[in-house]
Amino acid sequence: MxxxxxxxxxxxxxxxxxxxxxxxxxxxxxxxxxSWSNHVEARAREAGVRVMPLSVALEARARFVDARPREEFERGRIPAALSVPLGEWEDAFALLADLVESNGPMVLYCGNRDCDDALLLALEIQTFGGTNLFLYSDGFEAWEEHGGPVER
Amino acid sequence: MTRDQKIYRFAHWLACFIVAATFLSGYHKLLRPDDFALAVYRFHLLPDVWVNPVAIYLPWLEVGVAFCLLFVPRVRVAALWIALALLVLFTGGIAVNLIRGTAFGCGCFGASPAAKPMEWMNVARNGALVLLVFLALYGKRKSAG
Missing domain, CATH: 1.20.5 (Single alpha-helices involved in coiled-coils or other helix-helix interfaces)
Structure with a gap:
């Protein structure tokens, strides 16, 4: 031994x-x-926003909300996603408030794993009652790269 | 060597080969340490400070164990005990996350974001590998007479 x-x-x-x-x-x-506690997924967990990877997002029956700048959204997006660029979220307040009111699941995303626009948008939505929020953390680049349907 | 001893020796070699091949099939962890570190983080079992050192060390330990199982008969039993410890740790980590509820894959054999979330089948697979390690240890003991 x-x-x-x-x-x-x-x-x-x-x-x-x-x-x-x-x-x-x-x-x-x-x-x-x-410092993993500064990672976007850690901050989402801390804020009570559930995180989902691509495999789950591909199967999700939820309203996708695209937090990227408008020009990126125009170049390609997850089908039927709502464009709410982080800097312009107040312009879409009425739409977001309706979604919050319906309490349906909302999946927020931005470009990739390193961006935090989608998380920051989720935090804004939480301020007016949004609770059924998910962060799709792999972002649009992974969605497109792995064959997710894209609307242009 | 008796016929029984030959059978036990063959079982020992076969079990060692399967365990080694399984460990080597996680080679992507060596190629993409950043992805593997994220997979380790997503288990939410380690303090921040341990995540990257574990993500750097574990893949090389797996390769080291597999190399010894395949090519260094003198240390094969020691490698089997390390393999057993690793498999128990991995299985425990997966089970804890399944009980907590997780949407992420285990990162065991690939870091693709399209990988399926971990499931109890992963625990069953690791359980089968643990049994193989025991078979290899038993086969070694019996083949030595």
């Missing part, structure tokens, strides 16, 4: 050394410490 433990320790150690070296030279290396 002692020999097995020593050998297991060696495997753990050598793998650790290889991992350190590999992460140093990897073209996609990641930092050793990252």
């Amino acid at each position: 002692g020999t097995t433990l020593k050998r297991a320790g060696m495997i753990l150690l050598v793998s650790g050394v290889v991992a350190v070296v590999a992460n140093t030279v990897h073209p996609r290396r990641i930092p050793w410490v990252q």
Whole structure:
């Protein structure tokens, strides 16, 4: 048993050394410490907005709300999505209020995993009673890349 | 070597091969550490500070274990015990998230955003792999006489 433990320790150690070296030279290396609590998904969870990945969004029967700038929306969007650019959300207040009133699920999205426009829009919608809110976190780029239907 | 010992040795090799192949099929974690770190984060089981180190270390540990299972007979038993520990940890993490409710995939064999959310079938698959590890350990003991 002692020999097995020593050998297991060696495997753990050598793998650790290889991992350190590999992460140093990897073209996609990641930092050793990252503030995940600032990640858009963490902020959504904190705010009570449920997060869904592409696989779930593709099956969702909900109203999609596109928080990207209007010109990006015009170039391509999830079918039947409502365009509400973050900076212009007050112009769409009546529409959003109707959606909130109906209490149907609303799925908000923006361009990709790194943008937070959709989350910030969800936080605005929460201020006037929106609760049935979802953040589709992979964004339109992943939707298009993985064959989701696109309306132009 | 008796006929029974040969059968046990074959079972040991076959089980080692399947476990190693399973670990190696998660190679995408090496290619896209950023995606795998996000998958680890989405388990919501580790403090922030541990997410990236675990995401960097685990894929290489899996490769190390698979390499030892396939090519280094002297350390095969030790690699099997590490494989067992890893599988128990993975299965526990998936089970906790299934009980909590999650929409995300486990990131086990691919980081595609189109991957299906984790399900109890993942737990069953890992359970089968745990049984294979035990079979490999048992086969090794019996084949040694």
